[in-house]
Amino acid sequence: MxxxxxxxxxxxxxxxxxxxxxxxxxxxxxxxxxxxxxxxxxxxxxxxxxxxxxxxxxxDFSRTRPRSVCQGVAMALPTRPAKVRILWGLLAGALLVAALVSLELNGAQPVILAMNILGACWGLVAGSADVAHAVLAAAGTTILLALALGALIDILIALAVVSVSRGRRAREA
Ligand SMILES: [Zn+2]
Structure with a gap:
């Protein structure tokens, strides 16, 4: 069994x-x-x-650490504002595209890129709303700024990778 x-x-x-x-x-x-x-x-x-x-x-996104990843995500997602969940969906899509494109381009470390973007996604979900207030009160704005900046940079990287790939495809066509 x-x-x-x-x-x-x-x-x-x-x-x-x-x-x-x-x-x-x-x-x-x-x-x-x-x-x-x-x-x-x-x-x-x-x-x-x-x-x-x-x-x-x-x-270090959450002081109320979930009991396990799956349970944490399951508990966190339905309580998040719709906007954040849509953002999560978009980022997950970007993650998939970026990983595939990166793999297609040169086989260069798609996993590391994926982990970075996934980390940013988790930060957006876990670091939003109630947790954000707790972190804000405890640690000031530094962590949130770093999180936002990190997420932004990851999105920009993903977009850059995608647009480079598009340009290459257009030239080859
Ligand atoms: Zn056993």
């Missing part, structure tokens, strides 16, 4: 997420850690979750 090969299988991804977020009580934590020691699948999940948490907190 599951990759862990235990009988009965004790795999519980929800518990793994909670362990990675440090939200289990000590008895439960010992239990889940014991399971991780004997289950490659769950240990992999746990390490990936830790990486994602580290990535998110390194972005």
């Amino acid at each position: 599951s990759a862990c090969g235990q009988d009965p299988c004790a795999c519980d991804p929800e518990k793994v997420f909670e362990l990675a977020d440090g939200s289990l009580d000590s008895g439960r934590e010992r239990e889940v850690r014991g399971h991780l020691a004997s289950c490659d699948g769950c240990r992999e999940l746990y390490e990936r979750e830790l990486d994602l948490n580290a990535f998110l907190s390194s972005l």
Whole structure:
């Protein structure tokens, strides 16, 4: 049934997420850690979750760090203003186009470009509205300015890449 090969299988991804977020009580934590020691699948999940948490907190967009990326996005998106969600959609589209175009142009590091734009997208969603007020109060305008500037630069890069590609295609036609 599951990759862990235990009988009965004790795999519980929800518990793994909670362990990675440090939200289990000590008895439960010992239990889940014991399971991780004997289950490659769950240990992999746990390490990936830790990486994602580290990535998110390194972005420092949100003081109310989501319990996991998927849950965080799922909770954040529906509560955002429509404008921000449209912007997110546009940026996601730009991200896709930029990644494809960059790949087509010279195969140069589309993943890094994608990560930059994705980071900007996340900043727009997570850094908007209520979180923005909290960050503003706590850290002043510096972070928000840096975020806005970073997002702007990423969009400009994406646009530049796209327009260069269009120009090249027009000349070849
Ligand atoms: Zn398992």
